[in-house]
Amino acid sequence: MSLRKTLKTVSLGLLAGIALTASALAADGKLIVIITPSHDNPFFKQEAVGAQAKAKELGYDAAIYSHDDDANKQNDLIDSAIAQKAAAIILDNAGADATVAAVQKAKDAGVPSFLIDREINANGIAVAQIVSNNYQGATLVAESFVEAMGEKGNFVELVGKESDTNAGVRSKGFHDVIDQYPDMKMVAQQSANWSQTEAFSKMESILQANPDIQGVISGNDTMAMGAMAALEAAGRKDVLVAGFDGSNDVRDAILAGKIHATGLQPAFRQAQYAVELADKYLKEGSTGQPEKISMDCVLITKENAAKLDNFALKD
Amino acid sequence: MTNTVATPAAEAPKGQSTLLLLLLKLRTFIALIAVVVFFSLMAPNFVSVANAVIVSKHVAINAFLAIGMTFVILTGGIDLSVGAIVGLVGMVAGALVLYGIPLEMFGVVIYPNVWEVIGIALLVGTFVGLVNGLLITRMQVAPFIATLGMLYVARGTALLMSGGSTFPNLIGKPEFGNQGFPALGAGTILGIPLSIWLLLVVAGVAAYVATKTPFGRQIYAVGGNERAATLSGVSVDRVKLAVYMISGFCAAIAGLVVASQLVASHPASGETFEMNAIAAAVLGGTSLSGGRGTIGGTIVGAFVIGVLSDGLVMMGVSEFWQMVIKGVVIVGAVILDQMQRRIARNARLG
Numbered sequence: 192m193s194l195r196k197t198l199k200t201v202s203l204g205l206l207a208g209i210a211l212t213a214s215a216l217a218a219d220g221k222l223i224v225i226i227t228p229s230h231d232n233p234f235f236k237q238e239a240v241g242a243q244a245k246a247k248e249l250g251y252d253a254a255i256y257s258h259d260d261d262a263n264k265q266n267d268l269i270d271s272a273i274a275q276k277a278a279a280i281i282l283d284n285a286g287a288d289a290t291v292a293a294v295q296k297a298k299d300a301g302v303p304s305f306l307i308d309r310e311i312n313a314n315g316i317a318v319a320q321i322v323s324n325n326y327q328g329a330t331l332v333a334e335s336f337v338e339a340m341g342e343k344g345n346f347v348e349l350v351g352k353e354s355d356t357n358a359g360v361r362s363k364g365f366h367d368v369i370d371q372y373p374d375m376k377m378v379a380q381q382s383a384n385w386s387q388t389e390a391f392s393k394m395e396s397i398l399q400a401n402p403d404i405q406g407v408i409s410g411n412d413t414m415a416m417g418a419m420a421a422l423e424a425a426g427r428k429d430v431l432v433a434g435f436d437g438s439n440d441v442r443d444a445i446l447a448g449k450i451h452a453t454g455l456q457p458a459f460r461q462a463q464y465a466v467e468l469a470d471k472y473l474k475e476g477s478t479g480q481p482e483k484i485s486m487d488c489v490l491i492t493k494e495n496a497a498k499l500d501n502f503a504l505k506d
Numbered sequence: 507m508t509n510t511v512a513t514p515a516a517e518a519p520k521g522q523s524t525l526l527l528l529l530l531k532l533r534t535f536i537a538l539i540a541v542v543v544f545f546s547l548m549a550p551n552f553v554s555v556a557n558a559v560i561v562s563k564h565v566a567i568n569a570f571l572a573i574g575m576t577f578v579i580l581t582g583g584i585d586l587s588v589g590a591i592v593g594l595v596g597m598v599a600g601a602l603v604l605y606g607i608p609l610e611m612f613g614v615v616i617y618p619n620v621w622e623v624i625g626i627a628l629l630v631g632t633f634v635g636l637v638n639g640l641l642i643t644r645m646q647v648a649p650f651i652a653t654l655g656m657l658y659v660a661r662g663t664a665l666l667m668s669g670g671s672t673f674p675n676l677i678g679k680p681e682f683g684n685q686g687f688p689a690l691g692a693g694t695i696l697g698i699p700l701s702i703w704l705l706l707v708v709a710g711v712a713a714y715v716a717t718k719t720p721f722g723r724q725i726y727a728v729g730g731n732e733r734a735a736t737l738s739g740v741s742v743d744r745v746k747l748a749v750y751m752i753s754g755f756c757a758a759i760a761g762l763v764v765a766s767q768l769v770a771s772h773p774a775s776g777e778t779f780e781m782n783a784i785a786a787a788v789l790g791g792t793s794l795s796g797g798r799g800t801i802g803g804t805i806v807g808a809f810v811i812g813v814l815s816d817g818l819v820m821m822g823v824s825e826f827w828q829m830v831i832k833g834v835v836i837v838g839a840v841i842l843d844q845m846q847r848r849i850a851r852n853a854r855l856g
Contacts, residue, residue, distance in 0.1 A: 230670030231774040353825060382825040387672075388775055391768055392564050393819050399557040400550050400820035413672075413772075420768050424692050440674050440770075 223251045224272040227283040229259045237502045241462035242281045249470045262289035269293045273300040279469040283308040287356045305465040319468050321484045328454035328488025329364025335452045336433045343374030344405035350382045351410035361410045383414045390417025412436040445496040455489045458502040530846035534806045545817030565812035566705040567760050571783035573712045574756030576804045577749040582729045582796025583649035588757040590660035591631050592776025595761030597664045599627040600673030600771030617682035628758045635754020639747035664773040673771045691767030701763045713801040729796025789839045
């Protein structure tokens with residue numbers, strides 16, 4: 192047999208194999224597809240890990256994908272979930288508006304979607320939208336931040352990616368609290384796109400323009416870590432840093448006294464809850480819950496940081 | 507009679523075009539002065555030694571990449587993988603500091619010291635460049651495609667190394683004798699951060715290689731006219747292989763500096779850095795078709811981009827406007843570049 196023929200046979204075999212596996216997975220309607228943003232943020236990784244563990248526990252197969260915050264890629268992933276005849280989709284979506292059509296498409300094909308972490312701008316399309324109360328969490332962090340600053344001083348706000356709803360909601364939560372204190376002055380506000388590297392270099396520049404600052408409040412933990420590194424490089428141990436998410440990196444920084452506080456979003460629990468609801472929906476035809484479910488965030492400071500691990504608080 | 511009338515008439519535009527040509531040749535430098543003056547007036551505390559140091563530190567990271575990129579572009583190629591190499595090299599260094607090299611068959615773990623970590627990381631970057639070069643010269647893959655593929659492979663490998671998470675606290679442990687990694691990013695000599703000294707060295711060596719060595723002349727020859735270079739005995743493949751290795755090596759330096767500054771390595775570090783590096787080279791007058799450009803121009807180009815982004819942050823301009831302004835400046839630079847070439851051609855013909 193010539194090389195080309197061998198290759199052809201092998202690739203045909205592979206294709207058949209893939210098709211068989213796909214239909215085998217689909218045959219018993221036991222596949223739960225979990226789609227989140229990129230796992231390079233531990234927050235999303237824990238969502239995927241939590242959902243997968245719960246799905247296995249309840250006797251489902253779980254497939255994990257990442258849309259990298261690209262609505263187009265998310266659309267493709269949902270198409271393939273439909274093609275695999277998934278029983279349910281657990282989705283942390285790539286954009287409140289950009290996701291609506293894709294979730295509708297899944298619904299039309301008979302695949303129910305359970306949204307976590309981020310809402311979409313439409314009701315009645317997803318079976319459930321389980322969202323951390325970002326606003327409530329942000330106000331908790333802001334209250335603790337204001338108190339630690341003695342209700343006065345200059346501060347910097349690092350905002351998340353401005354195309355992401357949560358960046359805006361958190362910023363609003365911060366300001367609804369902080370702006371009540373006339374002696375708290377925001378001297379700079381910049382987006383660092385959720386990125387540690389970007390937060391580092393922007394913080395360095397902001398420190399040059401405004402050396403007289405006492406605090407930095409940041410829309411997520413990775414940016415808080417970047418800001419902390421820049422402040423350390425500049426020898427500024429006097430500046431208070433607050434983050435949001437509740438990552439292990441920030442937990443360690445809080446315990447080391449380098450970061451003041453963060454807001455924990457129960458990512459792990461949230462993802463598990465979504466799978467539990469999916470299971471109930473598949474068995475009983477209803478989740479027995481309203482579509483929109485809000486889960487409260489928890490303030491993490493030196494007091495309770497030691498109990499935090501992988502976005503879950505141990506009792 | 508017609509001659510005497512014609513001569514002054516012809517000279518006037520020629521004199522003008524010489525001046526214009528000079529201005530256009532210095533355009534990147536003039537642009538740099540313009541942005542510096544602008545931000546000195548507009549941004550608080552922009553003019554200070556401390557800020558100059560911070561800006562230079564930020565520029566250095568892009569400049570390392572842009573220097574390597576310039577060599578590649580001079581041969582008529584492109585290297586899209588440098589940003590991913592930044593991420594990969596950071597992860598390699600992070601893994602070595604945190605976990606060492608486990609030798610399972612002997613049941614021991616070797617913890618390399620900081621110099622060895624840096625050495626291994628630089629080798630990894632250079633090796634990625636070598637693979638790029640081999641794909642391009644031996645497999646005849648177009649540079650754009652070969653390095654685009656490598657972008658994904660290197661980024662994916664970086665993510666695989668930690669399952670996507672960050673390697674934190676790269677400070678090493680005294681019992682392993684591997685402390686000191688953060689010094690690369692935070693250390694200073696005479697009050698100037700190490701990364702800036704490093705840039706001076708790398709830029710100096712690169713400029714020397716490009717202008718004063720036979721290898722440098724071969725790079726320009728390959729980019730200017732590959733066939734002519736081959737016919738005159740230049741080993742085109744070897745030159746190409748070398749420039750991609752240089753680019754990988756330079757990207758590795760940037761990767762080490764980024765990881766060291768953050769005292770942590772994140773697999774997504776360096777995303778879109780390749781675009782900034784290409785922009786710096788082009789702003790500095792490097793022609794994407796090869797054969798034309800200088801290391802000095804690239805450094806000035808990197809400074810224009812760096813001053814622009816830091817200055818806009820200090821002014822408090824929104825992220826969205828920053829992107830728009832950067833885009834306009836890059837395209838504007840290329841338009842001026844085309845004008846200069848047209849005028850230079852006309853002046854020669856005239």
